Amino acid sequence: MEIPEKILMSVEKPARYIGGEVNAVEKRNAAIRFAFCFPDVYEVGMSHLGLQILYYFINQRADTYCERAFAPWRDMEGVMRRQGIPLFSLETKEPLCNFDFIGFTLQYELCYTNVLNMLDLSGIPIYSRARTNRHPIICAGGPCAYNPEPMADFVDFFFIGEGEAEQGLDAVFDRYAKGNRREFLEKIKDLPGIYVPSCHTGGTVKKVIVRDMDKAFTPDRQIVPVIEAVHDRAMLEVFRGCGRGCRFCQAGFVCRPARERSPDALRNQAETLIARTGYEEISLLSLSTGDYTGFQPLAQVLLDRFAGDNVNLSLPSTRVDAFTLRIMEKIQGARKSGLTFAPEAGTQRLRDVINKGITEEEILNGCGLAFEGGWSHVKLYFMIGLPTETDEDILGIADLAEKILGVYYKRGGKRQPNVSVSVSSFVPKPFTPFQWEAQNSCEEFSRKQQLLKRAIKNKRIKYTYHDSRMSVIEGALARGDRRAGQAVARVWELGARFDSWSEFFSYELWERAFTESGLAIEEYTGGRDISRPLPWAFISTGVSEEFLRSERRLAYEGAVTRNCGESCAGCGADAAFDAGGICRGV
């Protein structure tokens, strides 16, 4: 299909739709065509490491061609609908309805309406049951697939876990034959990690993971976007999973066990990625990069190797000590962007409840070191609405920010310091110890946001907070059941798109959609009975529900659980994957 040029001339950032990037794959005569769909705009989707991994993983197969599609921005959607142009892939501009598979990555709940919209723009019925043998098979994976129920009426099969694993997506393609979707879904329904809502008769779906990160498929290149992506740099995944056990963090639990990549493998990968992308920056990615066992030598090796080539390193600064600061001084622009801490809660009591292993002393010492080194800007991330939270915890956020300013002045800082306090709203997520908790209401979130606003008096503290109403809808969908999908379909019919973009999000529309579907948002955001099964209980992440219950009890007691690297808490992931203690090295 050729995209008429007039259309591209009439929309914002037309390069979102042209493809042709460096390292994009060209392939002819592949029997199976797979469209990897990211249900957000190009610049967001192209920043996603998972897309890069699966794109090259699938394209390794001679018989399969993986192409990409992103959610067209609203201006482009308008033009496409008016002129009857179906959603097309970037590589060959082929309409998506002609593909064998359409695979969505579900990165956040508020992109669900974009999934439905992309199907509709492709001329494909949004409900699985309405599709026929001439339609592509619709699949989905990613973090939100761990609770597949809200999307289960729309998706033909879910893949739970890591697609590039040995038991991953290859097994699905190996069983594919064109023509009969029912037969195909029957054939794959019992494969590891596969959940076919229309054929599911009970039983547990166990996630699939890569066991050895050094042996796992790792792309030696990245598609280099033609317009600046949100994260536009070479991505080195240093480890997967996380041993910290922060009790609010879904990724931390569903990605267990923690698995590291060796420093040698990372160094080699950095070498080829830079050579093949031409990127001027390498980012070390993981859920908590400072915890990487060989963090210091790795950072040093990369800096030494690439400094002469003017390739910069970007480090998330979760842990600030003398060494990290020395490294960061060598990183371009680091001082300007400042240091980042995520204490998440304002008091030690609450930090213990959520098992956020960072103390006030550590934060203040880290800031002190940084200020002595010439830094003057500190960013702090917090959440409000956490379980057991009181107003004292909220006010503790202001106190901590004040104390950091105090440290700056005490150390004789000469410039004007800046402390930014960014506050998001807690969303209880499946497969965390807080999966049974009630979420704060919009009103309660607002009250707390204002309480904190009044408590912050110093002009050097910049306070920002997120729209809590988005977090409430996120929360309703995150712990949704099959019925919640009706609200998603309804709100999409009512015109909702790009709900994760505050300029497009409409709480009123969602409220109306829930009501018209005979549902109440509060039903989903409220506390859950711990004795009753949860809608996602048939999915197994390897972490036992018993462990999550025990973590919940410990949270109420304010007792912390140590990092997996220090001692095994017995979450079950190690045993579930017969990992032989692979998570204990982290």
Added chain:
Amino acid sequence: MAFKYRLKFAKLGLVKFVGHLDLLKALERAVMRGRVPVAFSHGFNRHQLITIAQPLPLGMESVGEYADIELARQITPEELAERLNAAMPSGLRALAARQLAPGEKNAAAATAAAEYEIMFEDFSGLQERVNELLAAEQVIVQKKSKRQERQADIRPDIFKIEVLDARRLRALLAAGSSGNLSPRVLAEALARENDWSARYRRLEMFGKRGGGFEAL
């Protein structure tokens, strides 16, 4: 010791929808992938010493784009073009390169004119309309800037128009800091109230030389 080169390159196909800043980034990354020994600025935010002569409006193709690149060591101009061509994204192509003479003006400062091909989808009486426009003493158009609209006479910025066939013409227009005319503005002036859309391709860019023009 600085080694300055001038690169002539083409921008063809869908890559014409990549804007100026993203194009610069794409060139910089091609430089890195092609292991071109580019020189970097000193100071806090180091960057490659590359400048594009003049931004090309979004949606226009070109076979006559120019950029100046400073290298840290000398290589042949042919090697520079080859290294880039091995690494360029689809649609971008190095056409030629030469080493700049000492004291030669940079491409942006030297630019005085640019030649375009304008391809109308439809145009009745193109030759007559061009004759009419060239005969006029003044050609007043509404020029839109970000803040305001104002009237301007574009006639002095039109150096030459040659009609190629019923729908195509070639125009030499003022370009650069001392006067600049976008071929879109010219096309609109020619089409007047008619909604005749056109496609554009920049053919060449020129600096002043004696009483005439010379390709950059």
